[in-house]
Amino acid sequence: MEAGAQSPFYLFAAAPYEVAIERLARLDHGRPARFWLSAKTQPLPALWRWWRPRGGIEVVSEFEFRGALRAGYGPDEILVNGPAKHRWLPEVSRRGLRVHFDSLLELEALLPIARKHQWRVGLRLRTPVEVDAQDPGWAFPFGFEPGEIPVALARLTGQGLDAGSLHVHLKTNLPDVATFRRGLDAVIQVCRDTGWRPRYVDVGGGLAPAGPRGLEGARLDGGLGIERHAAEVRRMVSRMPWVEEVWLEHGRHPAAGSGVLVVQVLDVKERLGRRLLICDGGRTLHAMVSIWEEHDLALLESRRGRTVQTAIQGPTCMAFDCLGRRELPVSIRPGDHLLWFDAGAYHLSWETRFSHGLAEVWWEEGGGPRCVRSAETFDQAAGWWR
Numbered sequence: 001m002e003a004g005a006q007s008p009f010y011l012f013a014a015a016p017y018e019v020a021i022e023r024l025a026r027l028d029h030g031r032p033a034r035f036w037l038s039a040k041t042q043p044l045p046a047l048w049r050w051w052r053p054r055g056g057i058e059v060v061s062e063f064e065f066r067g068a069l070r071a072g073y074g075p076d077e078i079l080v081n082g083p084a085k086h087r088w089l090p091e092v093s094r095r096g097l098r099v100h101f102d103s104l105l106e107l108e109a110l111l112p113i114a115r116k117h118q119w120r121v122g123l124r125l126r127t128p129v130e131v132d133a134q135d136p137g138w139a140f141p142f143g144f145e146p147g148e149i150p151v152a153l154a155r156l157t158g159q160g161l162d163a164g165s166l167h168v169h170l171k172t173n174l175p176d177v178a179t180f181r182r183g184l185d186a187v188i189q190v191c192r193d194t195g196w197r198p199r200y201v202d203v204g205g206g207l208a209p210a211g212p213r214g215l216e217g218a219r220l221d222g223g224l225g226i227e228r229h230a231a232e233v234r235r236m237v238s239r240m241p242w243v244e245e246v247w248l249e250h251g252r253h254p255a256a257g258s259g260v261l262v263v264q265v266l267d268v269k270e271r272l273g274r275r276l277l278i279c280d281g282g283r284t285l286h287a288m289v290s291i292w293e294e295h296d297l298a299l300l301e302s303r304r305g306r307t308v309q310t311a312i313q314g315p316t317c318m319a320f321d322c323l324g325r326r327e328l329p330v331s332i333r334p335g336d337h338l339l340w341f342d343a344g345a346y347h348l349s350w351e352t353r354f355s356h357g358l359a360e361v362w363w364e365e366g367g368g369p370r371c372v373r374s375a376e377t378f379d380q381a382a383g384w385w386r
Contacts, residue, residue: 006375007264007337008281009360012042012344013369014050020254021054024226030234031246036079038205039064041251041345042258045071046363046372052077056098058249062088069094079202079247081124081167083142086110093117100124100167100202102143107152115159122165122198123152127186129170129179142169146190153196163196165247169204172252176223177232180206184236191240201240202247203233209256211342212293220293226253252345259344261286262300263323265336266315275310277332282314284321286359287340288350294324300337303329312338316354357381 005011021035036058037051043064048057048071057073059065060082068078075094083102086109095117101107102124114121126143144152156163170183187201207229208220237243263281270276283290297312310328314321323340351358357376362369 004371005262005362006360007262008279008286009262009362009375010259010286010343010347011262011362011364011369012044012047012259013363014047014258014365016258017047017254017344020257021250024230024248024250024254027226027230028234029230029246029248030237031243033246033248034200036247036249038249038251038255039068040349041205042255043067043348044361044363044372046365048073050365062092065089065092079249081169081249089113093119096120098122098165100165101152104144104148104152104155107155111155111159111161114161119161120164121156121161122167122200122202123149123163124167124169125149125187125190127168127170127183129183129186143167146186146193149190149196150194153194164198165200165202166191166196166198167202167204167247169249170206172206173208173220174206174224174229177228180224180229180232181235184232188236188239197242199242199244200247201237201243201245202249203236205249205251205253207250207253209252209342209345211257212289212295215292215294217294221253256342256345259342259347261340261343261347263312263314263338263340265332265334265338267334268332273308275308275328275330275332277310277312277328277338278315279312279323279338280315281359282312282316282321282323284314284316284318284354285352285356286314287323287343287347288352289346290323295343296341297324297326298339298341299329299332300339303331303336305329305331315356318354353381 035055039057039059052072056077056079057068058079058081059068075096080097080099086106090113093113098120100122124143126145130140132138153163168187174180210221212220233246263279265277265279267278307327308330311325312323360375361373363372
């Protein structure tokens, strides 16, 4: 364990992220590919600063926008996505921003400042695959319906603005090739129906990371790997000869494997012939994705011998607070440490203060890990209140 580290803590590193992006960049997408760092996936200032010489950053909130500016990004290096931007973007706007409008109301509200600040603008399209998986009668709330696109294009043209980019973000953890293809086919069809010729097509993220599995044990990336993803993008742009560049916002795919959560066993209980490890970190505080994902887990200390079904419980007063259940050695004892892998995507985003302060964070980009956030003290947490 890192010298001086206090569990629970996260350890994030640049190298796995860089390797994942380089692997994606070597693929043939049919056009030059530009990669945007997804700010919401990993709100880690050290990562944002490390990434800046390598590409731009995609933000969906005022907090992320201000954070990107503080991390040194210029307006031309920031891509603003997300809904209801008219609530906050006028107050912080900069000349030359890249902005994707999300609705007709938002577009009308932001048109004056878009014109004044010479934004480079585009539109987000909702495709037919963007519906609730449990109840397909409900559509995702993001983007323009196909029938609204001609109205939006006309309003932009009337104000002297060119919709130079088309944006879609189909789903997180895209389940299969067919879903991805249906979404991209909707992009092709809208352009054909409207005569829109965007220079850039932003296909968002959606690629699952390689490590995590679903609760039934199947790999999350089993239905759509990076090669198939690139092949579908090539297929799309082959039918859109006017496209100059493909934009990619792969959040979870490169980020997940760049992080580890380390927790310590505080207590061990025997219940109904099984073991429960009470740890100082867990689902409720640090790993909300464990609700629907299984991640690899390792012991820091060497523990062997007979194994038994074991639950890794967090420190909160909720039975829900369980990182997972699996066969582990009965020799595990209080003071031991568990490593929860693939913790680099959305773990910080969904970290909570449920009865506890925020965890310590370490970062490594060459030269050894360094602590970039100390564990939150009571006085720091209480400072939020008046």
